[in-house]
Amino acid sequence: MTNNRASLESAEDLPGVLDDSEADNSSQIEEDTDHNYYTSKTYGPNDPMSKELWVNIDQMDKEKVKIHGILSNTHRQAARVNLSFDFPFYGHFLREITVATGGFIYTGDVVHRMLTATQYIAPLMANFDPSLSRNSTVIYFDNGTALVVQWDHVHLQDSYSLGSFTFQATLHNDGRIIFAYKEVPIQITKISSVNHPVKVGLSDAFVVVHRIQQIPNVRRKTIYEYHRVELLKNKITNSTAVEMMPLPTCLQFTSCSSCIAAEINFNCSWCHRLNRCSSGFDRHRQDWVDNSCPDEVCVCVCVYDTKIALHLKDNGAAAAESTAERDTHPLHTGLILGMLLLMLVMMAVVLVTVYIYHHPSSAAGIFFIERRPSRWPAMKFRRGSGYPAYAEVEPVGQEKEGFIESEQC
Template sequence: GRPPGSEGRRARDTSEGTRISQDLVGGSLAIDTLPANETRIVEDNHSYYVSRIYGPGDARRRGLWVDMAAANRSQVKIHGILSNTHRQASRIVLSFDFPFYGHLLRQVTIATGGFIFMGDVIHRMLTATQYIAPLMANFNPSYSRNSTVQYLDNGTVFVVQWDKVYLQGKEDMGSFTFQAALHSSGRIVFGYKEIPVPVLQISASQHPVKAGLSDAFMVLNPSPDVPESRRRTIYEYHRVELDTSRISSRSAVEFTPLPTCLQHQSCEMCVTSELTFNCSWCHVLQRCSSGFDRYREEWLSYGCGQPDEKTCEDLAEGGRYSAPPDSSASPQAQDGTSPTASLFIDSLTTEDDTKLNQFAGGEGKSSGAPMPTGTIVGIVVAVLLLAGIILAGIYISGHPTSTAALFFIERRPHRWPAMKFRNRSNHASYAEVEAASQEKEGFVEAEQC
């Protein structure tokens, strides 16, 4: 049951089939503003998290804010470099394993732009996928001596607070103070202490503006130009975007994680799981998965999740290895009826720092001369086949998130549309702070994807 009146919310779960490019970018959606004194709790049940938004007057909201000033001073650190720079990011090692979309992570990357990057591979375009973003925007902590990026780690919760930070070029809007708390249980809390203007008034022309969660998997594909090199392609398989009209001073958002296939450690528990995901057990990898997580490339390489693998006894007895990378076995992604498959298909990123690239290829030639009837029929069939291929190519080019497009992307990635990061001048590019010492004043450029 959804609370009365919550139908106006715009927190997006890609399993609903909503195109991400329509949210917060095109401005085509109606805005349902919430009065400042409203205390109604808005709850959304996503595939991976349940999110609850608390208004300024709700008692639960007050208990969610972590008071950094009152915390143990030995556990709170002000990041010297991030507090004095713009568009920088720094890796931090946690004291505990944090479960994010079912993956246990020990390292995160704090960015000056109001978000935490959760990926393993650091690239200049951190804002597109794999983030925890209480309020992603073009913040410049170096503007004021009072602006800081600070964090706390007490062994059970990791908190990052962007304290009194200003928007680059829009300093007259006032300072923002907000935080993200990552609990060892997997619970995520966004707390907003000072939001001087409606978030919808913040310009996204120089930097994406959004709040929510995102995760993706990375696939290494051979480069078409340099055979011995490989190209990273990142596919976002899930995103939750919060309704930014509900973000205000003294509000909060709480994300409670839902069970995933990855938590199951045995075949029996995996195949009998009653989760909404279509969990499958891979005997070779000893892993339970829906096929849509950060291990997807390995999952497909070993032919996991094939429909012919039905019982745990069959898996244990067979103990068979499927041929890695170039296996002709059909992966789970082909099943268009799988809810998780449709979840992924509808969520390929087409905004912010990513775009779809075309790698076209095709050739054909025929000669005209008197030929037997059989040859003519063959040519007609070939022409019709070629026309079908061309029409299919046009369809895939125009519908890069369709089932057919996904099928060919995974098998012939160098010839079909694939998502790749490109450095576009009007979007955020981040450099990574040198990890050796937080106090060192030298920076290194992050590896570009």
């Protein structure tokens, strides 16, 4: 574990800030390995790793610590922050993120009003309002190998009396994501989600563009959340931390041979038109479709399905011959074959449904997702959709009393 963190600590030492109370080395570490894109470990308040993963921004280079003036004085605002390094998120490299007052980082390319829906890194997404207190600030720090964003002494807008929250998210250049919590005055499960979602985890999505035939030159964009990491809220307390490690994705393979031979959690396919390896489920989904990359994948699938059809046809012919030998009546033979065919179709539908449910990133799963009826639930951003609206702030910061003025984000 120590070697994995050398990249951050070698560039800028990031010591712990929590009190030096005696650690309980027997504390339990909650491990989660059920995710396809990330594995996570949750460290309890008595585990030494909880202290190690907390970054004491007060001890960092003051020239690199930015206090965002607008975010520190407003409610439901978001501001873009440029990274000094490539940050891999779900296999995609990001150079820009959007920090929101609501305790999360938005990672999408297009900033819209419903930032809480998907494409987020959320140490603690909730209805925080930094404008309620002069002590509330939104701070970030970039040392060249990691970005730390800290929500410091922020209060819930509808529950100010509960006390202030202090927590942070650290994005490492190797893709690791750290959530660290210093002050959590109440149980996360008790925070109201009536006026704002309450989430702890990660999410990513892809956008599908639909052409509207009735209106020329008009296209509709629908965003699909293809994966979400939901962490256990009841594990988040004072002095806890969560470490999320990225797993290999198809996007990391740069040649056809390495892509096809990949033995990871995904069915990787190589698209010659894009010179890209993908499972079909990532942010470049639209390019994958526009360049007919799924057709290359479907060639193998169709051949496989044809073999099954021929096999069933042969079995059907053999069954028909056997039945004809026993009973030459054509009506009786047709009835048996009809019932057999109906049972096979029903079994095939059930098997396909089960397969798509458990393998949503397969070619069949993608096919049905993109062609599902409009009445099926999809994440479409409309007014009154239930997601609180966030506004993007102007790039110029404002000064907060007692703090230096932030630079341009």
